[in-house]
Amino acid sequence: MRDYTGFDGFATGKQPGLEAFVQAMATQSGLRVWNNGTFVKRKKRGANNNSKMSGWSIHSTGRACDLSRRAYHGRPGCSRADMLKVADWLVAVADDIGLEYLADYEYGDAGRGWKCDRDDWKVYRPGVIKGGGWGDWLHFELDPQHASDDSWVDGVMSSFPLSAGTPKPAPEPAPAVWVSCRLGDEGENVRQVQQVLHDLGFKNGSNRKLLLVDGDFGAVTDKRVREYQQQHDLIVDGIAGKQTAGHMGLIDS
Numbered sequence: 001m002r003d004y005t006g007f008d009g010f011a012t013g014k015q016p017g018l019e020a021f022v023q024a025m026a027t028q029s030g031l032r033v034w035n036n037g038t039f040v041k042r043k044k045r046g047a048n049n050n051s052k053m054s055g056w057s058i059h060s061t062g063r064a065c066d067l068s069r070r071a072y073h074g075r076p077g078c079s080r081a082d083m084l085k086v087a088d089w090l091v092a093v094a095d096d097i098g099l100e101y102l103a104d105y106e107y108g109d110a111g112r113g114w115k116c117d118r119d120d121w122k123v124y125r126p127g128v129i130k131g132g133g134w135g136d137w138l139h140f141e142l143d144p145q146h147a148s149d150d151s152w153v154d155g156v157m158s159s160f161p162l163s164a165g166t167p168k169p170a171p172e173p174a175p176a177v178w179v180s181c182r183l184g185d186e187g188e189n190v191r192q193v194q195q196v197l198h199d200l201g202f203k204n205g206s207n208r209k210l211l212l213v214d215g216d217f218g219a220v221t222d223k224r225v226r227e228y229q230q231q232h233d234l235i236v237d238g239i240a241g242k243q244t245a246g247h248m249g250l251i252d253s
Contacts, residue, residue, distance in 0.1 A: 002116040004100050005143055007055065011062030014039040018142055020150035021097065022065050024157050025086075030164030032078035033086060036068035036137050036249055057233060063100075063147040068137040070199065072249050078162065080106060085161040087138055096156050098146030105135030135232070136200065178251045180241040183222040189250075191215040193240045196248040197224045 018038055026034045039062040058064045067086070071077030087104055090097070091114055102114040112123045146152060181189045194213040202211045202224040211224055222238045229236045234244055245251050 001119045002095075002100070002143075004115060004117045005063075005141075007058055008061060008144065010041060010056070010060050011039055013062065015062040015147040016150045017153065018063060018065060018147045020153045021142075021146075021156075022067065024153050025067065025160060025162075028157060028160050028164065029078070029162035031075040032082065032162050032164075033067050033069055034075050034249075036066040036070075037247055038062070038065045040243075040246075058141055061147075063144065064139065064141045066135075066137045066139050066247075068249060070136045070196075070249060072196070072199070075249075082162055083138065089159065089161050090138070090140060093156050093159065096152065098143035099140060100143050101139075101141040103139040105137065105139070111135075178242050178245050180239055180245075181217055182239045183217055183219070185217040186215055188215065189240070189245075190217045190221070192250050193217075193225065193245070193248065194221055196250065197221075197228060200228075202227065 015038075022035045022038060037059065039059060040057070041060045069078045069080070069083045083106070087102065090099055090102055093099070094114075094116065099114075100116045103111060104113070105111045108123060110124045112121050114121050179187075179189050181187070181193065191213055194211055194215070198211045198213050203209065204211050205220045211220065225240055225244065226236050226238045228234075228248075229238075229244060232247060234247060240248075242251065
């Protein structure tokens with residue numbers, strides 16, 4: 001068991017150890033897992049935040065990553081079973097990588113978390129991990145020493161459980177400029193946002209079928225974008241701007 005650092009101040013930018021580690025996992029897996037967000041300076045958002053959840057996002061420290069398994073934009077993604085292999089591996093090498101916290105948002109009805117100061121998994125009550133069951137990624141945090149130093153990365157990757165396998169096509173390049181979309185807009189950007197929400201299980205207005213991907217940013221799409229933003233501590237404004245699009249993996253975040 002080790003001490004948990006938590007929020008220890010703002011980073012000035014992305015941290016070399018964390019970035020190298022995430023890139024190594026993405027490369028070795030053939031983009032079956034990939035970086036869905038590391039450093040970003042922002043406050044936690046969402047109407048359901050309680051006093052313990054308020055304050056600055058741990059991503060503002062540069063020591064946290066969301067590691068996605070979603071198949072998107074040329075990234076083949078991986079199965080839930082393979083993602084569990086990655087989760088188990090992260091815990092197994094926790095001391096070697098300075099792992100301090102790991103959240104599995106797809107576990108059960110509300111998610112589960114592993115933490116270094118208890119050295120065990122805890123299943124959360126509904127609402128404690130907002131959006132548990134929706135997220136197709138693992139959130140993890142490294143200690144300051146490992147996040148800032150990349151000399152350890154190559155040494156731990158020999159036991160990483162996912163390999164690239166059959167060569168996959170190169171990832172589709174991210175658009176140079178993301179055009180924000182909102183209620184009343186139409187077009188390809190709207191379609192891409194709807195596709196992410198559809199793939200994550202967000203429903204149409206009747207809650208019987210998955211969200212329609214038609215490129216029309218109507219009232220239902222607006223509602224689902226706001227739900228996504230609330231679940232992931234983003235600004236809840238219904239606008240698929242750079243922050244929301246980056247979190248969805250539509251542009252480099």
